[in-house]
Amino acid sequence: MLGRLFKLFVILTIIGVAFYFAFNIIMSALVHSKKEVVLPNVIGKSIYDATEELSNAGLGLKKDGEEFNQNVPAGVILRQNPSAGMNVREGKLVRVTISQGGEMTYVPNLVGQTVRSADISLGYSTLLMGEVSKKYSLKADKGIVLSQDIAAESSVDKDSVVNIVVSDGPPPEGVILMPDFVNKNLEEAEIWAARCGITLNVAGEKISNIKTNTVLKQSPESDTDVTDLESVSLCLSVA
Template sequence: MRSMKITLRKLLKPFIIAVIAGLILFFLFNNLLMPFYVQKGKITKVPDVIGLSLDDAKLRIKESGLDPKEAEYKSDKRYKIGTITMQNPVAESEVKQGRGVYLTISGGEELVEVPNLKGKSVREAVFNLEKSSLKLGSITYEPSEEIFANTIIRQEILPGAKIRAGNIINVTVSQGRPTDKIPLPDVSLKTLNEAEKILTDNGFRLGKTTYQTNPDVLPNTVLEQSPRAGELLQLGHSIDLVIAQKPEQEK
């Protein structure tokens, strides 16, 4: 009889262990694994986080069951520094929960470094400024016994300064010695834009422009210049031009 009880206990023990193990597995599957897979397959809408701070954007994305990820910083004058300018996927997209949402963050308005223009010609200055997304502003000429004519003596904004792209830089250019003179280039039959560029590149300034009807040439063509081409002039001299126009343009 005693041996039968021992045998029965031996038979029941594995059965009881198996039942307990099964209950534990069922609990884990039902309460942990199933919710995970169900949640993973859920569809949710991507929230609109454009214009929010990075922290607020991350919080809103997490609240939607998504994973915020910082993509990159980009200059953007439309948005404050540190706010979201772009998101991928876009707002209102339907995606599975857990998906990553990549964020582009504003680095603020683009600032560029002012190049050193001292000692350069006006043409070189224009080239260097354009490379830095800047523009040449007004040119003031003054005599100099030491600096060659048509060379920049100084600039209004110092080299190395950080300013907004598109700004203008005013410069002062040497006329050379008062006795230094160069021949005036011929800009006749050039367009007004071409003539102004030629004059500026050679150290002269565009003066007064008047318009005159002339059916024989295209409108906006230089008909006359004063002083005449070839005259020896000091740099910085203003050159007046007469420009062609159509009869109906005449006032």
């Protein structure tokens, strides 16, 4: 009984080994029957263009991963494996790493902050403070941010530069700044204009639920230097 089992085991082992070698021979023949092609360079190309080019060469594409890259747009190939120029068999899968573009962040609202506070806010958002310009202001104390050149809540690349304009305080004697008359009564604007020798160009607009002679819009905007202007424009609510 044991002898028969041993003989059966030997026969099955021989069949298994023969099958293994026959399978390897067949697969090797199939592989070597495929012609060799030169692997094209797909770095810097979009995933669509790379797939098409590799397909035309009888090759396949497999995405190996994605990485953030400030200098390469999203969807463009950063690396390939094997390298371009190598001789490979048709049917070879080329592994690629694709750019996700620059890592994005939101711009904080800096208006109303001090320069130091604004710098800290930008740092938390992985942004950089750029040029700090100054201008006289009637509406903000000296050292307070008046405006920024990338709007708050905008989505930008990390390490982007945000320039700001900071109040230099009230203007010196001889410099006239446009006050903020919006939502104020015309009489206040008339007193200012008379004192500064500036003519008011007034237009009316019917707006319900707003008191008559309330300033709706003005030109130029507040804090604009109007020293050399002869007139400014106001739009008022009228009955």
